[in-house]
Amino acid sequence: MLVVTALAVVRTRSLFAVVMLSGVFSLLSALLFVTMDAVDVAFTEAAVGAGISTVLLLGTLALTSRYERTARQSPLVPVAVVLVTGAALFYGTLDMPNFGDPAAPASNHVYPDYIARSVDQIDVPNIVTAILASYRGFDTLGEVAVVFTAGVGVLLLISGLRRRRKGGSKAKQEGPRA
Amino acid sequence: MLEEFTWEFIVGHMNYWLFIVLMMTGLYVVVARGNLVKKIVGLNIFQVSVFMLYISIGKxxxxxxxxxxxxxxxxxxxxxxxxxxxxxxxxLILTAIVVGVATTSLGLALIVRIREEYGTIEEQGILTIERDMVHEEERVHGEAMGGRG
Structure with missing residues (x-):
């Protein structure tokens, strides 16, 4: 699992076929989610990350240019920024519990409550679904609002395109349907 | 400090460190690359590694x-x-993935619009065009005021 991830890092540094590699990256991360017991997340990542995102990126490439110009300023400042941020994050992980530790704070606070009560209260076999749709229903409503806003924004930005362009080339897909 | 780094500690924290490396790869692409589409891809990589970090906490x-x-x-x-x-x-991450796609699509729509307006999707090209526009505006303004702007 860790080897696969490391491989993904090396590959995404490649300059060519960036979009396809991002799809590959999403798919690999979906595999990683499965091994970490998050099957629902893996579904969504494979469908949305590897599917819809790639299609949207390809659509953008079709509407814009396909090649990256290589002229750019010296990479020293970005490297410094990245190294400093990475060091800060690394320092932060020193206090974290070990991977998979049953005594970790995340696994002891409200989590046993959800496991114990969702059978009686919701009666849905999938605990993730029970929490998403019931306990955290308002979050999901907010999420739908975000997606709706984004869809409207995309439509507003794109809608003039067809009018301005003669020959009626295909407009980009409208907002995400997730 | 150093005696903390036992073999068990290193193996137990390897996942966090790998995800940090992935995150920093994404951040580097966002900061260093001039191409806007590439920036979006970098942002996606960054995002997915944060997701993996969260899921690994729940394991x-x-x-x-x-x-x-x-x-x-x-x-x-x-x-x-x-x-x-x-x-x-x-x-949490299910919600975040969907919101992530929403932001991605909005960013891509902005890129399409920028390309239409400026004819380029390179950061450097856009900056050059903006600078020229400002210069032109100042020149016109200065002439209208009857002196050297």
Whole structure:
């Protein structure tokens, strides 16, 4: 699992076929989610990350240019920024519990409550679904609002395109349907 | 300080460190590359590594996916022996993935618009065009005021 991830890092540094590699990256991360017991997340990542995102990126490439110009300023400042941020994050992980530790704070606070009560209260076999749709229903409503806003924004930005362009080339897909 | 770094500690924290490396790869692409589409891809990589970090926090050794087993009638069978991984990060990340796609699509729509307006999707090209526009505006303004702007 860790080897696969490391491989993904090396590959995404490649300059060519960036979009396809991002799809590959999403798919690999979906595999990683499965091994970490998050099957629902893996579904969504494979469908949305590897599917819809790639299609949207390809659509953008079709509407814009396909090649990256290589002229750019010296990479020293970005490297410094990245190294400093990475060091800060690394320092932060020193206090974290070990991977998979049953005594970790995340696994002891409200989590046993959800496991114990969702059978009686919701009666849905999938605990993730029970929490998403019931306990955290308002979050999901907010999420739908975000997606709706984004869809409207995309439509507003794109809608003039067809009018301005003669020959009626295909407009980009409208907002995400997730 | 150094005696903390036992073999167990290093193995137990390897996942966080790998995800940090992935995150920093994404951040580097966002900061250093001039192409706007590439920036979006970098942002996606960054995002997915944050997701992986969260999911790895929810994992419990020996745990299984948080789905109850049912019998043939669809009734839930409770087995106190089974350990389930923490479902709360999963819920959080499900929401985050969908919101992530929403932001990605909005960013891509902006890129299409920028390309239409400026004819380029390179940061450097856009900056050059903007600078020229400002210069032109100042020149016109200065002439209108009857002097050297």
């Amino acid at each position: 419990i050794t020996g745990g299984t996916a948080p789905i109850f087993s049912t019998n043939l009638q669809g009734k839930i069978k409770l087995d106190p022996e089974i350990v389930y991984s923490n479902p709360l990060p999963h819920v």
